[in-house]
Amino acid sequence: MDNQKRITIVNMKGGVGKTTLAVNMAFVLTKYHNKKVLLVDVDPQFNATQYLINQQDILKHFQNKKTIYDVLMPKKEEEINLSGKLSAKKDVIKLKDFIINVVNNESSRLDLLPSSLKLINFETTKRGVENHLKNFINSKCKEYDYIIFDCPPTLSILTLSAYLASTHYLIPIKPDYLSSLGLPLLERGLKEYEDTYEHSLIPIGVVFTMSLNTSSLPEEIESSINRSGSRKIFTNRISQTVNIARSIENNIETIKVFYNNGKFARYASEFKEVVNEMIKVL
Numbered sequence: 001m002d003n004q005k006r007i008t009i010v011n012m013k014g015g016v017g018k019t020t021l022a023v024n025m026a027f028v029l030t031k032y033h034n035k036k037v038l039l040v041d042v043d044p045q046f047n048a049t050q051y052l053i054n055q056q057d058i059l060k061h062f063q064n065k066k067t068i069y070d071v072l073m074p075k076k077e078e079e080i081n082l083s084g085k086l087s088a089k090k091d092v093i094k095l096k097d098f099i100i101n102v103v104n105n106e107s108s109r110l111d112l113l114p115s116s117l118k119l120i121n122f123e124t125t126k127r128g129v130e131n132h133l134k135n136f137i138n139s140k141c142k143e144y145d146y147i148i149f150d151c152p153p154t155l156s157i158l159t160l161s162a163y164l165a166s167t168h169y170l171i172p173i174k175p176d177y178l179s180s181l182g183l184p185l186l187e188r189g190l191k192e193y194e195d196t197y198e199h200s201l202i203p204i205g206v207v208f209t210m211s212l213n214t215s216s217l218p219e220e221i222e223s224s225i226n227r228s229g230s231r232k233i234f235t236n237r238i239s240q241t242v243n244i245a246r247s248i249e250n251n252i253e254t255i256k257v258f259y260n261n262g263k264f265a266r267y268a269s270e271f272k273e274v275v276n277e278m279i280k281v282l
Contacts, residue, residue: 205232
């Protein structure tokens with residue numbers, strides 16, 4: 001798909017609401033923008049997977065189907081070769097064996113490529129492994145309008161794999177001074193990826209999450225971000241509220257309640273506005 005947007009959501013700091021943003025962005029794009037979306041959980045903690053799928057369905061998938069681990073480390077290397085071309089065994093790899101369908105409407109859908117705890121032990125120096133995810137996305141995921149990668153809070157081979165498979169990146173951060181100080185380090189790491197692999201991503205901007213006040217931003221934080229480089233700061237922000245966490249703690253059905261129940265309208269609208277602003281940037 002020529003206009004496909006592949007967005008890596010990345011931050012080296014944990015606890016910034018990264019997964020919450022990724023899950024809700026994927027849902028909003030599906031429900032309110034009529035898009036076909038694939039959410040790729042690249043984090044060994046597999047929080048995005050747990051947010052969308054109940055435990056019973058997760059275990060069933062683990063027993064019978066494949067996860068992101070099988071994309072990164074296929075049992076047969078010839079199934080995804082390092083050039084990105086499919087081998088003679090191209091029929092072995094089927095998208096349906098990897099994904100879980102979360103939302104399926106007449107002209108839009110949300111699918112999940114789930115993570116696995118096995119990623120905790122995923123360390124390899126084998127040349128070309130970092131391209132496996134990109135090759136899989138290129139060959140099997142052309143039908144999607146958006147592909148969103150939820151990355152771990154490290155610049156590891158997992159984040160590198162998502163980076164190489166992406167076209168854009170988005171940085172969620174908490175509106176505090178220490179978080180803003182980490183931005184240059186993160187972007188320096190992404191620049192090293194760009195220089196080493198000759199693959200550059202388009203920066204979408206910085207989204208403030210877990211904000212106590214969505215109408216204003218402390219001047220020292222905004223100044224710190226502006227001093228460390230030229231980047232877009234989203235005008236819309238995500239509140240810090242227990243209601244958001246509670247509304248997505250189980251599965252997709254509770255996310256639907258979050259968007260359909262009036263008492264959550266204010267918080268749901270924040271995610272909608274962030275997505276609207278992102279679409280304008282793209």
